[in-house]
Amino acid sequence: MESLLDVFRAVADPSRVRILLLLDQMELSVGELAVVLGQSQPRVSRHVRILAEAGLVSRAREGAWVFVRLSGRARPVMAAMRALGDIESIGAEDRARLAVVRAERAVAADSWFAAHAEDWDRERSLFSREADVEAAILAALGDRPLGDLMDVGTGTGRMIELLGPRAETALGIDRSPEMLRLARGRIEAAGLRRAEVRSGDMFSLPGIDGSFDTVVMHQVLHFADDPPAVVAEAARVLRPGGRLLIVDLAAHDREALRSERRHVRLGFAAAQLSDWMAAAGLRAEVAAHLPAPEALAVTVWLGEKIAGETARVVRSVA
Known part of the structure; x- marks a missing residue:
């Protein structure tokens, strides 16, 4: 009572x-x-x-x-x-x-990205060795075909360059015109004719429900003010059996990154993001955790969309 x-x-x-x-x-x-x-x-x-x-x-x-x-x-x-x-x-x-x-x-955030587009690849490498992160990404995805690939928050297009040759089609999404300009140049230089980049928002992705086989978010989610909604939107565009790969910072306490680099979230606990993926109808696992003694640790999460599953409310997940 x-x-x-x-x-x-x-x-x-x-x-x-x-x-x-x-x-x-x-x-x-x-x-x-x-x-x-x-x-x-x-x-x-x-x-x-x-x-x-x-x-x-x-x-x-x-x-x-x-x-x-x-x-x-x-x-x-x-x-x-x-x-x-x-x-x-x-x-x-x-x-x-x-x-x-x-x-x-x-x-x-858009103003910050416009000012730092040219340095974006170096920016991401501040947190851990990018070669190690990319090796973990390739290991997590394995030899399975990537099918139709979407890279959310594509930045300079590095994930399209890395994964595009293994995909049937590749689409990079970003809100920053400066990032998209650099990504287009990178894709053209790599000769990826079945790849393109397009202006778009991670909260409202292009494509009907179930239109992609693989969705990648590399160092994007910590910029989102509603991360569970971003995860749910990525799950929406996945086909049954499709996979969502998220690479982001592990939870940390570097408060200065909010003002200096426009981070909204200070990384994510492994269980926290796995729970959001599960709530979006994905079978989730931590594919890799990359500790970095002199930098910020990075975690790789992989989720597979379960046929027939529907997303549930995720705002109550800690």
Whole structure:
């Protein structure tokens, strides 16, 4: 009974209902919630603590940021509130402000990528030896044909250059015109006639459901403000039996990368990303972990789409 009363007390405050509605859109940091709500960070932290004590949200610290997500317990509570009244109207203005926050973040990231396009290959090698990473990628994919390949966040096109010769077709997607210009030059120099690059967004990939055999994301996901949504979108375009390969940083505490290199997430725990893949209908495994004593460790995840599986809600996954 006391647990149930904690839930009722938690949702009795309009600000906390607004927080739940925002988290129903995506995982957010406490600072981002404060900006959207127009409240001080200590006040928002108090609201989040109350929601967490009621079991409605969970918190995860990454460096100096604390990310907040809905828990599984919040789903029936929110469904009950929606059945009793129009709670969506409470958060309409918040959703509009959230869209502005996300757009401003995207503009800042695009500007950074435009300024660093020429140095992108060197940038990625700062974290671990790129030769070791590429060897791990090839080992994870094995000798199986790659079929129709998509490289999400293709950057300068290195993954297309590496994997394109083994694919029936290859498509590189990136939002940065400067990156795409470099990628086109690289693909042309490699003589890959069945490969192309195109402007696109990792949250809304080109192609109908089940149109690719292999999707690759190399050092891309830590730039995403909603990583589970990116994983689910990649799974959407995979054919049954298709594979998603994700290469990214292991969890770390280098807070400076947020401001210096526009990282949104400070890497990922092995189980965290595997859970997101599983939630998107993929049979997931850690294919390789590359420790780097003097740099940041890199992990390679591989997921295979299970025939008949559908993605489930992943915002509550820690």
